[in-house]
Amino acid sequence: MIPGLGALTQDTLWCFSQLKGTVEIGATEADIISTVEFNHTGELLATGDKGGRVVIFQREQESKNQVHRRGEYNVYSTFQSHEPEFDYLKSLEIEEKINKIRWLPQQNAAYFLLSTNDKTVKLWKVSERDKRPEGYNLKDEEGRLRDPATITTLRVPVLRPMDLMVEATPRRVFANAHTYHINSISVNSDYETYMSADDLRINLWNFEITNQSFNIVDIKPANMEELTEVITAAEFHPHHCNTFVYSSSKGTIRLCDMRASALCDRHTKFFEEPEDPSNRSFFSEIISSISDVKFSHSGRCIMTRDYLTVKVWDLNMENRPVETYQVHDYLRSKLCSLYENDCIFDKFECVWNGSDSVIMTGSYNNFFRMFDRNTKRDVTLEASRENSKPRAILKPRKVCVGGKRRKDEISVDSLDFSKKILHTAWHPSENIIAVAATNNLYIFQDKVN
């Protein structure tokens, strides 16, 4: 697939590919997917859930015989990454929910990923084992020790093929460095360090060292009563290993350069859009809170998601975004109800496609939205079981905001706010997307002609 064909031209149609997850009846809260991430080649797709489990899917090799069936994702490995804990000193439960998964670039046969809950980051190694040593001298085939007196000859153990086994082992545990809840992890382009961010602090880690981290951002006030702003997301620049950004609950983004000082409390750049006075309300600050920030693959732009919009910022322009896309502006008149039922605090993520030409984010009613930056066209699609026939083309959806409702439109008051698409992922180079809808994972691909 050539990057750039991600544009939403007339020819791009999205089709259902696969549906992973439990059936509705057996679903528990632990099955709710909390993060989705493709690895750097797109060969692997990882999900984390509220129960602390990680499931990794692997794309099968494309078969020349079945041209219409592009590589499907099948379960490759499942493991329990985090367990629930209890902090006895503070009488607080620590959730096992996986907040984020980030892959490391592949450097040998094994795969490495970072997974984190609210307090602890872990480095997992996922490797294959397809051979088994046989012919030990001191053990028999079942592993029982042999009586040395019965051994009359010596032999060299040999490796024999066995059924493929994928095992995940925790290689590092980075614990006890965060007082507040970790919301982001980001692998540095030097592949030697990564950062973890909580509500008030950001720490820099070396992958080899687990008992120490550098604190690079600290916005905790001396008096907690003066606290008015928290860190909501953070990410390293894709190419410059000294640069990172972090977003805040007040709708600001700060870009920092680690070469400037050890503690990056003073930013190099500060991105903030002046408030529109005509839209001012009691909820202005809450809806301006940034829930996700992502660098473009090129490293020239950042994308931010707040409650109602997605914005694209040019790193060279701090006073306003270069592009603003309305995700679900029809909710603006419903903010009071959304505040009451807590939906206004939902944290939606946003993603770039491989060529940075299309951006995607989720909404309610299992809707998700795509915006083409070049053609300025946008589309609303739905992840639903009704559209789950193989290669079924997804029909664009439309929300009716008032007046006469057309036959296939849905009115704002009929939207199901319990069905929210918070987590999505886009394959690094192809038009394959993974959309998490509560406890189900939908995989969509563009139509193969």
Added chain:
Amino acid sequence: MVGGLKRKHSDLEEEEEDEKWDWSPAGLRSYQQALLRISLDKVQRSLGPRAPSLRRHVLIHNTLQQLQAALCLTPAPALPPEPLFLGEEDFSLSATIGSILRELETSMDETEPPQNPAAPPSPQNEVLSQPDPVFLEALSSRYLGDSSLDDFFLDIDTSAVEKEPAVAPPEPPHNLFCAPGSWEWNELDHIMEIILGS
């Protein structure tokens, strides 16, 4: 929750249509008070077995402060149903928020130094200001479900309270403040006035 948005408070239904600021003063006021009630409700509910979300807490706190400022600035309507509490509600509201944040800090802060020493030493030895015992009492009594006013009388030093006998205030509308901490503080004050006056 399926389908449309749940609306618990009937006074919000009209306001839902247009949430701009050019309402009648009475309508705006009741809207602000409803938001205040919802916000205090949220603060109360957010302290549970799990460490609360600091982001959510800060956002609600900031919204509460805006509401507080708006309620002070908006002139009271001609026939006020509950005007006598408006002066005190500022003090009690901010104090309640303050004490909740302090309690939050106590529960979430590093009581032991983290086992990962930060390489550049960050100021670890903040001194936690002692939370106001009266408010913590109010908060804890709420959590334990025991909101008997008698406990307040036992613990409060009343010798400093010397006020002119005042007319018994009208019963504060119970739907104004869900957080008994702040309501009971006002109630206590007025009850003390009555007792000392008689």
